[in-house]
Amino acid sequence: MTGTVPIIRLEDVTKIYPMPGGDVRALDHLSLDILPGEFIAIMGPSGSGKSTLLNLIGCLDVPTKGDVRVGGRSVKALADDDLTVLRRDHIGFVFQQFNLIPLLTVLENVEFPLILQRHARGGRERCEAVLRAVGLAPDLDTHRPTELSGGQQQRAAIARALVNDPEILLCDEPTGNLDSKTGDTIMALLADLNEQGKTIIVVTHDPRVAGHAGRTIRMVDGRVA
Amino acid sequence: MILLDLAKRNIRLHWLRSLLAVVGIIIGVTAISSMGMLGNSLVLSISDSLTSVGDTIVVTPHVSAAAGSFGGSTAGLRITVRQVEEIRRAAGANLVIPIHTGAERITVGNEAKTAAIYAMDPADVPALLERDSGIYLRAGSGVMVGKKLAEDEDLKVGESLGIGTGEERVRIVGILKERGIGFDINPDYALVVPDTWFTARYGERDFDQVIIKVRNLDDIDPVKAAVDDQLNRREQVVNVLDTRKVLSTIIDAFNQISTFTTAIGGISLIVAGISILNVMLMSVTERTKEIGIMRSLGAKRGEVMRIFLSEALILGLLGSAIGGILSLAGGYLAVNVMLKSTKFLFEASTLVYILYGVSFGIVVSLLSGIYPAWKAAMMNPIEALRFE
Numbered sequence: 001m002t003g004t005v006p007i008i009r010l011e012d013v014t015k016i017y018p019m020p021g022g023d024v025r026a027l028d029h030l031s032l033d034i035l036p037g038e039f040i041a042i043m044g045p046s047g048s049g050k051s052t053l054l055n056l057i058g059c060l061d062v063p064t065k066g067d068v069r070v071g072g073r074s075v076k077a078l079a080d081d082d083l084t085v086l087r088r089d090h091i092g093f094v095f096q097q098f099n100l101i102p103l104l105t106v107l108e109n110v111e112f113p114l115i116l117q118r119h120a121r122g123g124r125e126r127c128e129a130v131l132r133a134v135g136l137a138p139d140l141d142t143h144r145p146t147e148l149s150g151g152q153q154q155r156a157a158i159a160r161a162l163v164n165d166p167e168i169l170l171c172d173e174p175t176g177n178l179d180s181k182t183g184d185t186i187m188a189l190l191a192d193l194n195e196q197g198k199t200i201i202v203v204t205h206d207p208r209v210a211g212h213a214g215r216t217i218r219m220v221d222g223r224v225a
Numbered sequence: 226m227i228l229l230d231l232a233k234r235n236i237r238l239h240w241l242r243s244l245l246a247v248v249g250i251i252i253g254v255t256a257i258s259s260m261g262m263l264g265n266s267l268v269l270s271i272s273d274s275l276t277s278v279g280d281t282i283v284v285t286p287h288v289s290a291a292a293g294s295f296g297g298s299t300a301g302l303r304i305t306v307r308q309v310e311e312i313r314r315a316a317g318a319n320l321v322i323p324i325h326t327g328a329e330r331i332t333v334g335n336e337a338k339t340a341a342i343y344a345m346d347p348a349d350v351p352a353l354l355e356r357d358s359g360i361y362l363r364a365g366s367g368v369m370v371g372k373k374l375a376e377d378e379d380l381k382v383g384e385s386l387g388i389g390t391g392e393e394r395v396r397i398v399g400i401l402k403e404r405g406i407g408f409d410i411n412p413d414y415a416l417v418v419p420d421t422w423f424t425a426r427y428g429e430r431d432f433d434q435v436i437i438k439v440r441n442l443d444d445i446d447p448v449k450a451a452v453d454d455q456l457n458r459r460e461q462v463v464n465v466l467d468t469r470k471v472l473s474t475i476i477d478a479f480n481q482i483s484t485f486t487t488a489i490g491g492i493s494l495i496v497a498g499i500s501i502l503n504v505m506l507m508s509v510t511e512r513t514k515e516i517g518i519m520r521s522l523g524a525k526r527g528e529v530m531r532i533f534l535s536e537a538l539i540l541g542l543l544g545s546a547i548g549g550i551l552s553l554a555g556g557y558l559a560v561n562v563m564l565k566s567t568k569f570l571f572e573a574s575t576l577v578y579i580l581y582g583v584s585f586g587i588v589v590s591l592l593s594g595i596y597p598a599w600k601a602a603m604m605n606p607i608e609a610l611r612f613e
Contacts, residue, residue, distance in 0.1 A: 060521060060606050081525050088523020099518045099610070103234040108227060113522045115227050160522070 005072065006033035007167060007199050008057055013066035015052050015222075026052040027063070028222035034201065036167065039194040041210035042203045044219030050203045051172070053219065057201065058091055058170045059083045071167065088116055092161025096173035098153040100145035100160070107131070107141040110160045117164050130159040134189060151182035158189060169193065171202040175209055187212045228528060232536040235508060243540060246497070246504045250544025250586050251551060253494030258552030258582030260490040262575050263559040264483020269569040271479050272472070274405050279469035282437040282449055283409045284312060287461045303431030304463065308456060312435050315451035319439045322349040324410065325423050326433040331416070332387035333378045340374060341415035344423030352438055354412060358382055359399030362419050367398035373413040375400045388416075393426075408468045409436045445469065487578075491585070497544070498589040505537055505597035516601050517609025526602040533598035534591065541590020549583040 015027040026049045034040060034057075042050050055061040056068050059075055062083070067076045071090055075083060087093075100109045107127055114123040131141060134155040145153055154174060161169055171190065175183030183206075191212050194200045202209060210216050218225040236243045286302035304312075309323045325344040330337055345353070347362035350369070359382035362369055370380050375397075380386065385396045401412055424430070437452075439445055445467050456463050509516070516529055556578075560570050569575055 055607050058521070060610075081527075084520070084523055084525045087521065093521050095610075099514070099521075101231075101515055101518060103231055103238065103515075104227070108230075112227060112519075116523045116525075116528065164523075 004035050006069075007036040007071055008032075008034040008201075009069040010053075010056070010063075011067045011069070013056065013063045013068060015049075015056065015061070016064045026222055027056070029066070030223060031066075032217070032224065034199065036199055037194070037197055039191070039200045039212065039214045040202070041213035041216045042201065042219060043205070043207075043210055043216055044225070048219040049222040050219050052222075054170055054172055054201070054203050057168075058093060059086045088113060089164055090166050090168060092158075092164070092166040092169045094154070094158055094161050094169060094171040094174045096176040098145070098150070098157045098177070100153055100157055102145055105142050105144060106136070106148065106156045109145065109156060110163050113160060114163050123163070127159075127163060130163050131156070134159045134162070149182075150178050151185065154178060154182075154186050155189070158186075158193075162193070166198075168199045168201065171200065173204055173206075174202060175204070175206065180208075183209070228532045229535050231532050232539055235512070235536060236539060239504075239508065242504050242507070246501045246540050247544040247547070249497030249500040250494070250541060250590060251548040253490070253497035253589070254545050254548025254582045254586040255552045255555045256493045257487060257490030257585060258549065258579045259555035259559050260486040261483070261578030261581060262552070262556035262570065263563055264480075264486050265572075265575045265578060266560045266564055266567075266569040268476060268479045268483055269572060269575070270564055270566070272476055273569075275407070275472060275475065279467075279472070280439050280442060280445070281409055281468045282439065282445060282452070283466055283468065284435040284437065284452060284456075285433075285464050287457075287464050303433060304435055305431045308463070309432060309435055311455045312437070312452055315455045316437050316448055317444075317451075319437055319444060319448060320349065320352055322346070322353055322436045322438065323432040324434050324436060325420060325427075325430070326410070327423070327427065329388055329416075330390060332392050333380065336378070338378075341411070342418055342423070343410050343412060343415055344418045344420045347419045350417065353410075353436065354404065354417065355402040357400045357402040359397065361399060362417065363398070364419055364421060366395060366419070366422055368395050369399040369401050369412075369417040370397050371401050371413040371415045371417075372403040374415065377414075389426075408466070408471045409434065442469075490582075494582075494585060494589050497586075498593040501537055501540055501590050501593040502597065504540070505533060505594050506600070508536065509533060509597045509601045512601075513604065513609050513612040516604050517606050517612065520604070520606035521610060529604075530598045530602040533601050534594050537590050537594020537598070538587070541587045541594075544590070545583045545586030548586055549579050552579050552582055 010030055010032040013027050013030045014025065017024045017026055030053070042053060044050050056063060057070070059070060062075055067074050069075070070086060073086065078086070101112065104112065110127040110131060111123060114126065128138070128141070136152060136155050136159065140148060140152060145156065148156065169190070174190070175186055178186060187209055190200055190202070202213060204210055284304065286304055288302070304323070309321070313321045322345055327342045327344070328339055329342050331340050347364050350362050357372055374380070380397055382397055382400060385394045387393065388395055401417065404413055437448060439448055449465050449467060452463070452465050519529060557567060557570060560567050
């Protein structure tokens with residue numbers, strides 16, 4: 001870390017969820033820097049705070065104490081709409097269950113974040129280019145997500161995450177619903193994207209998945225072990 | 226816009242419950258528009274059958290003056306010649322027409338029936354009544370016949386009819402134009418005769434009512450006040466009313482009935498709104514995960530809200546448009562059954578109720594969509610994503 005500005009910085013972050021049975025401290029005075037272009041695996045047992053960490057980095061949530069900086073911007077003072085724009089323009093999400101919108105075709109799913117960004121259609125070429133880049137055949141573009149295999153759906157989801165050209169890809173168990181062979185091809189794709197300069201953060205239980213990462217962060221009880 | 230497409234596709238996916246919600250709106254809009262159209266046709270047909278003369282003040286004896294004595298009858302109540310003079314003074318330059326009223330047996334050919342008789346100075350007749358055929362009354366003998374009576378009994382100018390048990394022959398000099406129900410006199414089924422002929426036959430007597438025709442509508446209130454002041458100073462002896470006020474009171478009453486029936490139609494539309502609310506709430510709950518996905522991809526709260534509002538709007542527009550078309554048929558049916566005539570259906574003031582119904586339908590649908598859409602927009606994206 002030779003003076004490079006971190007793309008993500010957590011400063012003494014504590015996240016507490018108020019629960020009926022008492023507060024749950026999901027993150028406990030956690031500090032962490034992630035540099036541009038890193039490929040990071042976050043591992044740890046259930047309840048260790050992996051998902052909370054991912055949600056905070058993904059601007060889906062804000063810390064109870066401390067601050068998160070994404071691309072130099074502090075999320076502490078941001079309103080909901082500003083957090084949303086930050087997600088839209090700088091962060092791509094890849095989920096375990098692919099989470100494609102069932103009412104939209106593959107192409108429209110990829111187009112969706114682009115339309116949210118530009119408020120107009122007309123990015124078809126861009127969407128098709130991204131779909132080709134993740135290795136989906138053109139004849140699948142007009143299919144509904146449910147007509148695709150798991151691996152194809154995850155490729156479409158990655159294309160959707162890439163369409164607004166974000167600096168950061170957040171992947172929550174991206175291979176969790178795939179057989180190991182398909183999982184390997186998806187991880188190869190993510191490694192490719194990392195080569196091209198994307199900062200990639202993967203939450204996983206799978207050591208094979210973590211093996212692709214340049215750095216592994218192990219979480220225990222809301223802290224980095 | 227893809228947001229609109231999403232709404233449309235969701236409606237198509239859940240076509241049955243969407244259809245039911247649309248049917249609710251259709252029924253509501255049809256009910257409200259048809260009832261409104263019926264009410265307006267009713268008001269129009271009532272005002273059409275009433276004479277809408279607004280320049281008339283009617284002075285009649287006050288009823289409770291007779292009720293003062295036990296068992297007193299109102300029949301003998303009249304306005305005296307002296308009182309008529311007072312009225313003339315109060316009316317100033319405006320025309321004052323004292324009238325005798327009676328009813329008598331009339332015979333046409335071999336047929337006998339009873340008709341009302343109005344007696345007045347022949348010179349005043351043209352100011353009060355319109356002539357359909359023949360000539361106006363002249364002093365002496367001769368009668369004018371109301372239009373409906375003339376039609377019913379097939380009476381023509383120049384013919385004669387018998388009056389009273391003695392069947393005194395009188396000649397018909399003119400037929401009056403149809404006037405509709407009035408608040409002064411109702412000559413459509415009556416005879417109008419010269420006052421001299423009337424008093425010669427029935428004897429000198431006081432008047433049953435006095436009609437004042439004002440030249441300028443602004444005179445109505447001062448003249449009313451002056452008459453009141455002259456005659457009712459110590460106790461109420463006469464009632465003074467102007468036809469304009471009576472007319473507006475009656476029209477108001479029918480307008481209220483019309484509003485009431487329209488409101489009943491409105492209730493069915495509100496029920497339809499609740500069914501849209503229900504459909505939308507189901508839609509929001511089912512699509513919780515989708516909402517979470519959209520939020521994580523960068524959809525703002527306002528954009529999520531728009532998706533669900535457009536869904537409600539589509540349902541509302543569809544239902545209201547179809548309801549608007551159906552209410553033409555519904556209104557036709559209702560008016561035809563209730564009034565036996567669709568004469569007033571295609572008036573602008575009637576048809577505008579379709580517009581009201583359609584707009585109300587759209588507004589109700591949008592209002593019903595607001596809460597579910599707001600609920601969707603305010604969802605926590607993390608919890609929404611976790612929803613299965």
